[in-house]
Amino acid sequence: MKSGALLLSEQANWRDYLELCKPNVVALMLLTSLIGMLLASYSLPSWQVLVIGNLGIGLMAASAAVINHVVDKRIDLVMARTRNRPVAQGKVDSMNALIFSFVLGSAGMALLVLFVNSLTAWLTLASLVGYALIYTMYLKRATPQNIVIGGLAGAAPPLLGWTAVTGHVEGDALLLVLIIFAWTPPHFWALAIHRKEEYASVGIPMLPVTHGESYTKLHILLYTLILLVISVFPYLTGMSAEIYLISALLLGARFVQWSVRMLAGNVKHAAIKTFKYSITYLMLLFVALLVDHFAKPYLMAI
Numbered sequence: 001m002k003s004g005a006l007l008l009s010e011q012a013n014w015r016d017y018l019e020l021c022k023p024n025v026v027a028l029m030l031l032t033s034l035i036g037m038l039l040a041s042y043s044l045p046s047w048q049v050l051v052i053g054n055l056g057i058g059l060m061a062a063s064a065a066v067i068n069h070v071v072d073k074r075i076d077l078v079m080a081r082t083r084n085r086p087v088a089q090g091k092v093d094s095m096n097a098l099i100f101s102f103v104l105g106s107a108g109m110a111l112l113v114l115f116v117n118s119l120t121a122w123l124t125l126a127s128l129v130g131y132a133l134i135y136t137m138y139l140k141r142a143t144p145q146n147i148v149i150g151g152l153a154g155a156a157p158p159l160l161g162w163t164a165v166t167g168h169v170e171g172d173a174l175l176l177v178l179i180i181f182a183w184t185p186p187h188f189w190a191l192a193i194h195r196k197e198e199y200a201s202v203g204i205p206m207l208p209v210t211h212g213e214s215y216t217k218l219h220i221l222l223y224t225l226i227l228l229v230i231s232v233f234p235y236l237t238g239m240s241a242e243i244y245l246i247s248a249l250l251l252g253a254r255f256v257q258w259s260v261r262m263l264a265g266n267v268k269h270a271a272i273k274t275f276k277y278s279i280t281y282l283m284l285l286f287v288a289l290l291v292d293h294f295a296k297p298y299l300m301a302i
Helices: 002-010 014-020 023-039 047-071 073-078 094-115 118-142 146-154 157-166 171-194 196-201 207-211 213-230 242-264 270-301
Strands: none
Touching (some): 014 047, 047 118, 094 118, 118 157, 146 171, 157 171, 171 270, 207 213, 242 270
16 A cells, blocks of 8 residues: 555646646735735836745745645546546545645744734735645535635735735735635636536535526626626725726626626537636736726826
């Protein structure tokens, strides 16, 4: 038995361990974390906060991702999107993956405590526990509202970036969290519709599995409308100005358009196209926030 496990672990290479970290997901999280840092002040943060802060947050996010691979090993083998993951295929032994996760998480926590601040470290740890344990191990299999409740953990990165700079929680930072929190359900439910049969085959109670596609599409539209309203809050509170407002309205209108198309059912593969647009939407929305933030003092001076 030991020799078999050893043989499996020898088949792994650095690419397998990198895949365990879900680098694309972590990269999107770090983008919002970085923007949170830059929005926290009109001056650039120190290199220590920018580099070590994001490194620590990224390592802990990667640690949570590795745990997700281990917990979802059985269902990953069934789903086409995930069946080639390293743990599911046995390239990386579950125990080795957990050790790897512990090393990543410990290193990230140490970096944040020693070189950034304790508040950011503990908030990041809470986000890790929320995603890897509460969502992945319990909520995901317990309720069709899993992604709504568990989405708070994934919405934390801009707050983490903000606290890394300021050392405390502020209202503007919570607005950024609220935007991602509202964005998560329509983003993920669009993918869940596209993969409905796979989720059903492994017994995961995603909304389209338990309540049907029409019900889910309607709620995607409703959440997208809520997101459009929430995305205007930074302008209403004075956090941002017209550059962001125009961008938020245009990007949000496009998101609503995709949601309506999906509900109407007159566009082929609308669900996966909506999912892909949702990623573009979030990236461009936060970039617009950043551009507006640094342009605002110059526009006010004119």
